Amino acid sequence: MTLLDFARGPALTFAMAVFVLGVLWRLISLLGLPWASDKTARRIGAPSDVKAAITGFVRHMWVPKAMGQTSTFAMINGYIFHLGLAIIVFGFAQHILVLQGLFGVHWPGLPTSVISVAAIVTLASLVAALVRRVTSPVMRLISTVNDYFTWAITTAPVLTGLLAVSHLGARYETLLAIHMLTIAALLIWFPFGKLMHAFLVFLTRAETGISYGRRGVKI
Amino acid sequence: MSETGTIGEALIAQGISRRSLLKYTGYLASILALPPMASRAMADALASAKRQSVIWLSFQECTGCTESLTRSFNPTIEDMIFNLISLDYQETLMASAGTAAEGAMQAARTANKGKYVLVVDGSVSTGAGGVYSTNAGKSNLETLKEVAADAMAVLSVGTCAAFGGIPMAKPNPTGAVPVSEIITDKPVINISGCPPIPEAIAGTVAYIITFGKLPDLDHLNRPKAFFGDSIHDRCYRRPFYDKGQFAKSFDDEGARNGWCLYEVGCKGPVTYNACATLKWNGGVSFPIQSGHGCLGCSEPGFWDRGGFYKPLSAAVMGNREIIGGAAVAGVAAGAASVALARKRRAAALAAQAAASAAVVTQEKTP
């Protein structure tokens, strides 16, 4: 069995299984936890929980100017690489084929040149995020191994994918296999590390929104 | 039978002028990607070289490889290869049969000990001592070991000889293995393909005779001159791949426009062969030009790679049962965690209630 056969077959199957198992396990155990009831009195004129949750989610999509320029940079940079990743994952014809194989739906892809530009911008943005993390004393203080590892495991597929598309460094089949293995690593790590925010972001922002709405905190 | 004279003498004897040889070496230089000016030196080298004794053994195969090499019936430039070699044994082509044929092989082996090139097409059956494929009362396994012992080099022609091929496909009932697994003490050159490109077979043999050494080989022991580039790299449909224009089926708009066949399973990006440049049937076409994706027939294991029409980027074992099982396990693990948390909470609440009850009781009994 070649490295590519291993990556396309057992490695991705195992990774997908771990991903599904881990995500369901974490979400169900989190949502099924007994909730402590909020004993505080609802302020007069407080919005409904649903409205507060939505407001919370929307208002957290940008940071107020008052929080300073570095926060604005982090936010914009965050948007850039998240958007870049979405373009790569959902716009590249080869990736659409993977999703089509899994979910049966497909849509037209973007030209490879567009994807390459998106990938380079994404990579630069990810590097900028890391630079900020290691240069800012506060960020460094609150960063854990989890953060750095999650960064690496997000960056690796972008880098290896770019190398595979441009045939740099090794033969295409080797590069493609390495790229697929980095995806497998990402899927395995996903439920247990910071990547889980892709699901949890909805819960945390909604919960914060409800709590603030009830007490009348401005957000 | 091998002749003792040089190729130059043999050509003169047959009334073939040096011009033919020069034309052939020019053609060889082109397919071997050598500088065109090398053709004269190659012609001189060939003229003074002896005809190369070749013994050709066919094992578990379909004769497609022999067909590929001998497909032409007109005396043409490509047939010049047969003036360079002395094909001393080839079961499909030779006129003699039975003991006379076996005798011819023995004679060639003795006369050219250590100097002949052994060409093998077909995989070697090793199951049950090799009884699945025999000839003249001997298993292929036995014949290969015996004949390879005195050979200068072994040429595994075709994917069966090179990598096991179709006979080795799961569940491999005959225990088929590639030649390189049996012959480990000699150079084994793989000229893979199902069948291999005739120019690749002839070009490699001609290279050995002309330069008296083996050509540069890749990591799978294939001559780099023919297996150095992927089909994808030299494909004329590559611009469509780069633009993201793909045929979605074999009869849609994209297919009619000649767009890239990646999405209908083309294995060109991971297949190394010269189909896109040398092409087939004397340069007429090759599979992709005829509208079908590359099957990857010159690569090991192409027969067991999960479907010719499955795109390369799609996972091949994205098994629904396994993912479904994982989902069930995930839900179960989540439910168990929830149950455990609720049980702990209930226990903690009960303990708290008991403790406060105890305090009340204590207060009541001074």
Place this chain on the structure above:
Amino acid sequence: MNGDVGRTGMAQSILREISLALSVLAATGTRDAIDLRSLPLTLADREELEAALGRGDVGVVLEAAGKSEIWETRFTGVWWLRHFGGDGRVAAEVIEVTPVPDILSAHPEDISAAATRMAAELEEREHV
């Protein structure tokens, strides 16, 4: 469907290469050759190249291991060699920058073989 997408500019590059090789031949006598088969030429490129080079003084049809057409282009010293394989398709195609292509000159060994053969034939005729 043959993948031809019109002119790619390859013919212009080859013409420049030939021009350089021809200057070198004129100055130093060093010969050169360009293998057309290994270059990614479209049908249109090939036609453009052939039209640009044109035909000169010499045209030869050679019958040796199949047919070949050889002609000197309108630039003296630039020769086009087209070798046909089976079924009349082009098996090899080279542009040689040389006073005369090697393949046209008779080889000394062929000459001596021919001399022997001719003498033998005359001898045989005398005996008859």
